[in-house]
Amino acid sequence: xxxxxxxxxxxxxxxxxxxxxxxxxxxxxxxxxxxxxxxxxxxxxxxxxxxxxxxxxxxxxxxxxxxxxxxxxxxxxxxxxxxxxxxxxxxxxxxxxxxxxxxxxxxxxxxxxxxxxxxxxxxxxxxxxxxxxxxxxxxxxxxxxxxxxxxxxxxxxxxxxxxxxxxxxxxxxxxxxxxxxxxxxxxxxxxxxxxxxxxxxxxxxxxxxxxxxxxxxxxxxxxxxxxxxxxxxxxxxxxxxxxxxxxxxxxxxxxxxxxxxxxxxxxxxxxxxxxxxxxxxxxxxxxxxxxxxxxxxxxxxxxxxxxxxxxxxxxxxxxxxxxxxxxxxxxxxxxxxxxxxxxxxxxxxxxxxxxxxxxxxxxxxxxxxxxxxxxxxxxxxxxxxxxxxxxxxxxxxxxxxxxxxxxxxxxxxxxxxxxxxxxxxxxxxxxxxxxxxxxxxxxxxxxxxxxxxxxxxxxxxxxxxxxxxxxxxxxxxxxxxxxxxxxxxxxxxxxxxxxxxxxxxxxxxxxxxxxxxxxxxxxxxxxxxxxxxxxxxxxxxxxxxxxxxxxxxxxxx
Amino acid sequence: xxxxxxxxxxxxxxxxxxxxxxxxxxxxxxxxxxxxxxxxxxxxxxxxxxxxxxxxxxxxxxxxxxxxxxxxxxxxxxxxxxxxxxxxxxxxxxxxxxxxxxxxxxxxxxxxxxxxxxxxxxxxxxxxxxxxxxxxxxxxxxxxxxxxxxxxxxxxxxxxxxxxxxxxxxxxxxxxxxxxxxxxxxxxxxxxxxxxxxxxxxxxxxxxxxxxxxxxxxxxxxxxxxxxxxxxxxxxxxxxxxxxxxxxxxxxxxxxxxxxxxxxxxxxxxxxxxxxxxxxxxxxxxxxxxxxxxxxxxxxxxxxxxxxxxxxxxxxxxxxx
Numbered sequence: 059x060x061x062x063x064x065x066x067x068x069x070x071x072x073x074x075x076x077x078x079x080x081x082x083x084x085x086x087x088x089x090x091x092x093x094x095x096x097x098x099x100x101x102x103x104x105x106x107x108x109x110x111x112x113x114x115x116x117x118x119x120x121x122x123x124x125x126x127x128x129x130x131x132x133x134x135x136x137x138x139x140x141x142x143x144x145x146x147x148x149x150x151x152x153x154x155x156x157x158x159x160x161x162x163x164x165x166x167x168x169x170x171x172x173x174x175x176x177x178x179x180x181x182x183x184x185x186x187x188x189x190x191x192x193x194x195x196x197x198x199x200x201x202x203x204x205x206x207x208x209x210x211x212x213x214x215x216x217x218x219x220x221x222x223x224x225x226x227x228x229x230x231x232x233x234x235x236x237x238x239x240x241x242x243x244x245x246x247x248x249x250x251x252x253x254x255x256x257x258x259x260x261x262x263x264x265x266x267x268x269x270x271x272x273x274x275x276x277x278x279x280x281x282x283x284x285x286x287x288x289x290x291x292x293x294x295x296x297x298x299x300x301x302x303x304x305x306x307x308x309x310x311x312x313x314x315x316x317x318x319x320x321x322x323x324x325x326x327x328x329x330x331x332x333x334x335x336x337x338x339x340x341x342x343x344x345x346x347x348x349x350x351x352x353x354x355x356x357x358x359x360x361x362x363x364x365x366x367x368x369x370x371x372x373x374x375x376x377x378x379x380x381x382x383x384x385x386x387x388x389x390x391x392x393x394x395x396x397x398x399x400x401x402x403x404x405x406x407x408x409x410x411x412x413x414x415x416x417x418x419x420x421x422x423x424x425x426x427x428x429x430x431x432x433x434x435x436x437x438x439x440x441x442x443x444x445x446x447x448x449x450x451x452x453x454x455x456x457x458x459x460x461x462x463x464x465x466x467x468x469x470x471x472x473x474x475x476x477x478x479x480x481x482x483x484x485x486x487x488x489x490x491x492x493x494x495x496x497x498x499x500x501x502x503x504x505x506x507x508x509x510x511x512x513x514x515x516x517x518x519x520x521x522x523x524x525x526x527x528x529x530x531x532x533x534x535x536x537x538x539x540x541x542x543x544x545x546x547x548x549x550x551x552x553x554x555x556x557x558x559x560x561x562x563x564x565x566x567x568x569x570x571x572x573x574x575x576x577x578x579x580x581x582x583x584x585x586x587x588x589x590x591x592x593x594x595x596x597x598x599x600x601x602x603x604x605x606x607x608x609x610x611x612x613x614x615x
Numbered sequence: 616x617x618x619x620x621x622x623x624x625x626x627x628x629x630x631x632x633x634x635x636x637x638x639x640x641x642x643x644x645x646x647x648x649x650x651x652x653x654x655x656x657x658x659x660x661x662x663x664x665x666x667x668x669x670x671x672x673x674x675x676x677x678x679x680x681x682x683x684x685x686x687x688x689x690x691x692x693x694x695x696x697x698x699x700x701x702x703x704x705x706x707x708x709x710x711x712x713x714x715x716x717x718x719x720x721x722x723x724x725x726x727x728x729x730x731x732x733x734x735x736x737x738x739x740x741x742x743x744x745x746x747x748x749x750x751x752x753x754x755x756x757x758x759x760x761x762x763x764x765x766x767x768x769x770x771x772x773x774x775x776x777x778x779x780x781x782x783x784x785x786x787x788x789x790x791x792x793x794x795x796x797x798x799x800x801x802x803x804x805x806x807x808x809x810x811x812x813x814x815x816x817x818x819x820x821x822x823x824x825x826x827x828x829x830x831x832x833x834x835x836x837x838x839x840x841x842x843x844x845x846x847x848x849x850x851x852x853x854x855x856x857x858x859x860x861x862x863x864x865x866x867x868x869x870x871x872x873x874x875x876x877x878x879x880x881x882x883x884x885x886x887x888x889x890x891x892x893x894x895x896x897x898x899x900x901x902x903x904x905x906x907x908x909x910x911x912x913x914x915x916x917x918x919x920x921x922x923x924x925x926x927x928x929x930x931x932x933x934x935x936x
Contacts, residue, residue: 279701302883340781
């Protein structure tokens with residue numbers, strides 16, 4: 059009898075295992091795409107297949123990138139398949155036509171009409187020609203109220219295109235401000251002058267009208283098309299997708315900037331950085347995003363090349379300026395003098411961050427004469443005493459950052475502030491819970507956060523109360539007429555020199571008035587194995603696609 | 616017996632509804648809503664956009680309405696789409712369940728077979744060299760966190776020795792084959808089975824020790840019954856009840872997955888799916904996972920109770936007499 063039960067139980071386990079094994083591993087739709095990869099399989103004797111496998115979506119940005127216009131950050135991978143109207147240069151300093159679907163752009167003198175001259179002779183991966191109609195179609199698709207893309211956060215405020223507001227609200231059938239001039243020219247008419255309009259289009263991947271026009275707009279996110287037969291205009295075309303495992307692309311021989319040297323480019327998904335790093339060390343993959351401690355441990359190892367760059371996210375403590383104690387400039391300055399920012403950068407970040415003078419993460423716009431607020435706890439104590447700061451109150455400091463680094467940073471804040479008599483407790487929470495406080499009930503005094511920006515896009519809505527009408531008194535409750543004037547002047551500039559000067563003036567004002575305890579801009583890293591040719595990576599996935607000329611990437615050894 | 620099973624199944628229906636409703640309410644009680652997760656706090660988003668998203672996902676409706684909508688759809692076999700990325704919940708669940716079943720069944724099978732054998736072996740040799748050694752090892756197996764064992768396994772066998780792949784379910788760039796799958800399965804399944812081997816061994820050993828000193832075992836031996844029969848038919852048969860209970864409890868893991876091992880070995884299973892869904896308040900996905908797990912737990916409990924009766928005839932189930 060006991061034997062029978064044993065056999066019964068074992069059989070149950072084996073059966074479930076077999077049932078699982080017997081089922082097909084790839085869904086039918088995905089297998090259908092497999093034959094396309096066949097030509098790339100080199101026969102014996104031929105040159106070995108050129109393949110790069112990377113963990114391109116590990117780290118910030120995090121999730122597998124499959125569908126454009128539905129990500130808050132991290133869509134650089136998509137630029138291998140789709141192409142935006144405007145690209146960022148490799149160092150992220152400015153916009154460029156290089157690698158983009160525009161050959162050039164110009165505006166009328168009053169900066170209200172922008173004309174984009176599109177690249178000629180570009181073909182979609184399925185052979186159809188790319189035209190200005192595709193661009194107009196894409197803009198209408200992603201702004202269609204039914205498609206509910208998350209595009210505003212990504213595209214910046216392109217709402218200034220004439221008629222777009224009415225179209226988004228469903229009051230108009232068409233966008234009056236978008237005109238297809240001819241096959242290779244498209245024009246945007248704006249409701250107000252905008253000298254930096256092209257910069258706002260840097261995430262605008264163009265999608266094929268011929269393939270998508272008949273699909274239901276309301277189900278845009280659910281279209282099978284994204285994972286079974288997407289076509290773009292990029293250097294690589296879709297080959298296979300295994301949900302939660304990888305996406306495989308093959309070279310597009312008809313790419314307008316030259317056929318790619320690689321046969322295949324594969325993005326493998328990892329839920330965890332350690333797993334990705336071990337896979338890199340085992341030789342299973344060629345590249346992955348890594349955090350600073352891992353990058354530093356591998357720097358100097360000839361077997362790897364390290365790519366690094368600023369995150370373009372400024373980290374800082376924020377005050378809820380609606381509360382009177384934070385309106386005293388001395389109190390705010392005491393926080394800057396009281397926290398040894400350089401020591402935190404040196405010890406906790408191991409040098410992989412740069413102390414920031416203001417909320418602007420671009421050091422291009424940092425004033426040379428910015429006040430450094432070098433660590434001076436005595437001065438901090440004096441300033442607090444002069445301001446009559448109530449040191450009996452204990453403040454919670456909510457943050458949505460997690461992990462060891464955040465832990466160390468928050469503890470350092472607590473220790474430094476306690477030294478000058480300010481009692482704080484770090485509070486780690488999920489982004490949603492953090493938002494419910496800082497962008498919800500406003501029941502906070504201090505908080506710790508990061509904020510991104512673009513080279514031509516300063517996050518002004520956080521500092522101009524009128525731009526954030528949903529929160530009483532603006533985002534942080536900062537109501538500073540002088541700051542608003544400076545920001546308005548910055549937005550009105552029409553050339554880069556003036557813009558740079560004006561944006562630097564904004565930073566300078568924030569720095570002088572110690573508006574918030576600004577901390578640093580950290581560095582982000584990627585690691586590739588040695589032996590890749592022309593491979594390039596810029597680790598600011600929150601910033602949008604940049605020129606990396608992936609068509610020139612190759613495997614040398 | 617048939618009546619008993621039918622009654623248990625009928626009771627399960629309100630239980631299932633209660634479970635799903637409680638979970639729905641619990642997710643709703645957590646601060647923030649799913650739309651907050653689509654947007655990176657470092658980028659910011661407009662209120663208008665969030666409002667559009669909320670309306671799209673029906674989050675502007677009151678909770679009871681949302682729950683009834685979900686229940687109605689689910690009863691029609693439509694589990695909806697993930698808030699997070701638009702993936703169809705049913706399809707994702709099917710794929711992840713299959714991955715998890717492969718991993719967990721292999722680990723559980725190894726764990727059960729080796730653990731129970733080792734338990735009987737040591738139970739019969741209390742305080743011997745083997746007893747001390749295996750019991751000591753079992754403590755390590757139980758107390759070593761899965762992610763430590765996972766990283767060790769990966770580092771030694773994939774990075775250093777290069778015997779097995781460093782995670783994943785198949786060799787990328789090549790078409791999948793059962794052999795390739797098995798090759799990828801070895802490390803995660805073995806690592807995961809360490810815990811099960813240790814657990815089953817501890818239970819079996821303890822249970823055997825309880826039984827082996829009973830009078831009826833001495834009597835059986837006294838009657839001259841061969842030792843093998845004494846052990847398997849008289850001792851193990853009586854010792855197996857706690858092992859059945861633990862096995863029944865482990866069946867849940869067949870579908871719930873193992874978060875750490877899945878993460879370390881990049882094995883897309885149910886554990887990591889559930890965590891991912893919870894982190895972004897992905898209602899349709901959370902509800903889908905919970906529904907599957909709840910159904911399996913209810914079935915496993917029923918099967919365990921039925922097995923009790925089969926294993927120990929002294930146990931009579933209600934309505935069976």
